[in-house]
Amino acid sequence: MIDRRTFHAMGTEIELLVDADGADRSLNAAELEFHRLEALLSRFRDDSELSRLNRDGWIEPGPDLVRVVGLALEARERTSGRFDPTVHDALVAAGYDRSFEQLPAEGETTPPPPSAGGVWLRAGRIDLDPGVHLDLGGIGKGYAAERAAELLALAGPCLVNAGGDIAIRGGSWPVGVEHITLQLDSGGLATSGRDRRRWQRGGRELHHLIDPATGEPSETDLLRVTVVAGDAVDAEVAAKSLFLAGSKRAAAEANAAGMPAVLVTEDGRTLLAGGLA
Amino acid sequence: MTNHAGRLYALAIALAVFFLAWAVVAARPWATTAVDPRQKTLAIRAAQLRREAKLVNQIVAQRAQLARVTHNRQLASAAAAPAPVKIVTLPPLTITRTS
Numbered sequence: 330m331i332d333r334r335t336f337h338a339m340g341t342e343i344e345l346l347v348d349a350d351g352a353d354r355s356l357n358a359a360e361l362e363f364h365r366l367e368a369l370l371s372r373f374r375d376d377s378e379l380s381r382l383n384r385d386g387w388i389e390p391g392p393d394l395v396r397v398v399g400l401a402l403e404a405r406e407r408t409s410g411r412f413d414p415t416v417h418d419a420l421v422a423a424g425y426d427r428s429f430e431q432l433p434a435e436g437e438t439t440p441p442p443p444s445a446g447g448v449w450l451r452a453g454r455i456d457l458d459p460g461v462h463l464d465l466g467g468i469g470k471g472y473a474a475e476r477a478a479e480l481l482a483l484a485g486p487c488l489v490n491a492g493g494d495i496a497i498r499g500g501s502w503p504v505g506v507e508h509i510t511l512q513l514d515s516g517g518l519a520t521s522g523r524d525r526r527r528w529q530r531g532g533r534e535l536h537h538l539i540d541p542a543t544g545e546p547s548e549t550d551l552l553r554v555t556v557v558a559g560d561a562v563d564a565e566v567a568a569k570s571l572f573l574a575g576s577k578r579a580a581a582e583a584n585a586a587g588m589p590a591v592l593v594t595e596d597g598r599t600l601l602a603g604g605l606a
Numbered sequence: 607m608t609n610h611a612g613r614l615y616a617l618a619i620a621l622a623v624f625f626l627a628w629a630v631v632a633a634r635p636w637a638t639t640a641v642d643p644r645q646k647t648l649a650i651r652a653a654q655l656r657r658e659a660k661l662v663n664q665i666v667a668q669r670a671q672l673a674r675v676t677h678n679r680q681l682a683s684a685a686a687a688p689a690p691v692k693i694v695t696l697p698p699l700t701i702t703r704t705s
Contacts, residue, residue, distance in 0.1 A: 331699070341705050403678075470705060492705035505698030512694040522704035553704055557691045589691050605693065 332356065338363040339371070339470050341492025345477070348500050349485030359477040359489065366476065369393050370469040372417065382455055383417065383462040389454050397465050397472050398455055402448060404468065404566040411570040413541035415446050417462035420539055466537075470494045471519060471565035478561075489561075493520040496561040506555045506591050507599050517561030521568035522553030522593070540573055549575040550594050557589040557603075576600060 334345045334356045345359050369378045369391065382388040390398075401414035446461030457463070470491045478496035481487040486500025495504060495518040503510045504518060511518070523538055523546070540547035554572045558564040567588060571579035576594050583590035583603035592600040 344700055346699060467705070488700060490700050490702070493702045494705055495700070495702055502700070503694055503696040503698045505701035510694050510696055510698045511691050512696065513691050515690070518702055520702045520704050525704040555702055605691070 334360065336360055336363075339367045339473060339491065340373075340466075341470070343477075343492070344490040345481060345487070346490075346502070347481050347484050347487040349487075352481070352484035355481050355484035358483075359481040362477045362480055363473050363491070366393060366469065366473040370397060370465050370473075372464055372466070379463060379465060382457065386459065386461075387454065387456045393472075393476075394455070395450065397469055398448065398450055398463070400472065400562055401463070401465060401468050402450060404562075408566060408570040410541055411573045412468075412566045414463045414465055414468070415448065415461050416539040416541055416544070417464040418460075419541075419544040420464055420537065422544070467494075467519075467521070467565050467569060468562060471496075471517065471561035471563075474561040475517070491561070494561045494565050495519065507553075507593060509591070509601075511557065511589075511605075513557065516557060516559050517564040518555065518557045519561055519564035519568045520553055520555040521565070521572045522551075523547075523572075524552055538569065538572055547573050549573060550596075551576050551579065551592060552595045553593040554579065555591040556583070 330348070330350055332347050332349065332352045336343050338360075343360075343363055345356055347355065349355075368374065368376075370393070371377045372379055372383065374380055378388060378390050378394045382390065382394070388394070398414070401412075404412045405414065447458035448461065448463065449456040449458075471494045474489045474491040474494050474496040477491075478487055478489040478498045481489060482498035487498050488500070488502045488504075489496045495513075497513050497515055497517065499515070501512060501514050503512050506518075506520070521538060538547050539545065549572065551572050554568045556564045556567040556571060558567050567590075571583060571590060571592070574582060576592055579590070579592055580600055580602040582588075583592075586603065588603040589605045590602045591605065592602060594600070
């Protein structure tokens with residue numbers, strides 16, 4: 330029997346599914362893990378490790394921040410900068426300066442600052458170059474989904490859905506993506522798009538997917554991208570990277586990498602790539 | 607008078623020579639400087655620990671390097687080999703959407 334729990338964390342709805350009886354303890358542990366990681370990784374909490382790092386320019390962090398920053402830096406390298414955790418100031422300049430639920434409908438923007446500053450990860454310490462600040466929103470959610478799935482898997486086969494970032498441990502799970510259903514046995518899946526987390530500034534519609542090359546919300550012909558990968562973190566990174574590539578290039582890259590992807594264009598077309606058919 | 611003064615000088619010189627000789631004998635210049643055996647043992651142990659620490663650091667650095675390489679390989683293979691996935695006609699248990 331599948332046990333299901335939903336709650337709010339990290340600015341989104343979290344859904345835990347586990348194929349086991351009496352999994353309350355594991356469900357509690359997984360839920361607590363989300364709240365624990367949110368307290369460490371949120372840029373909207375003054376006392377989080379990430380906020381302290383952004384404020385002071387350095388920190389001697391706990392293992393989770395080290396891992397997430399390490400994963401983000403590897404992703405920046407792997408995607409040649411399409412995924413970049415240093416877009417924090419560009420997000421703030423675009424108006425995303427507080428939790429999305431508290432964002433005013435209208436407001437001012439400032440010119441986008443440059444991204445891709447230095448982030449130095451040495452033994453037991455993270456240093457930022459002057460003026461560099463990190464946003465770990467998307468990758469933090471993928472990481473939290475993976476950590477929660479590890480805990481939930483102690484009870485049985487499970488799926489953790491952190492607002493579209495999905496981590497799977499065992500079992501067989503049908504997941505709805507656009508008009509199709511994908512069946513997954515392991516790994517992760519994530520969706521990135523500009524159809525949610527949008528706001529208006531100066532009569533212009535903005536969204537949270539910043540192109541590090543311009544420092545502004547990206548303008549491609551894609552509305553949403555869903556990617557299946559080895560885990561939720563890789564899927565999140567790949568979805569953002571493909572979104573910034575635009576439909577033609579994204580399909581070519583997904584096909585070349587054999588990475589299953591569902592691309593939705595702004596004119597409503599759904600393209601399957603990376604071996605999906 | 608002269609004899610008296612001479613005796614006094616002789617006595618003073620004799621006293622000076624006596625104390626000088628005493629100081630020389632008290633300093634025992636013939637004795638070798640004895641090292642506390644406990645200090646010697648500690649010095650040997652410190653040198654040994656320094657050698658062992660160097661070895662341990664080398665081993666830790668090698669293992670860390672190995673772990674990094676393995677981790678990077680795992681990441682690469684995870685990215686290169688996505689999870690098995692197929693399109694089915696079952697009703698979904700959950701949906702993914704833009705987060």
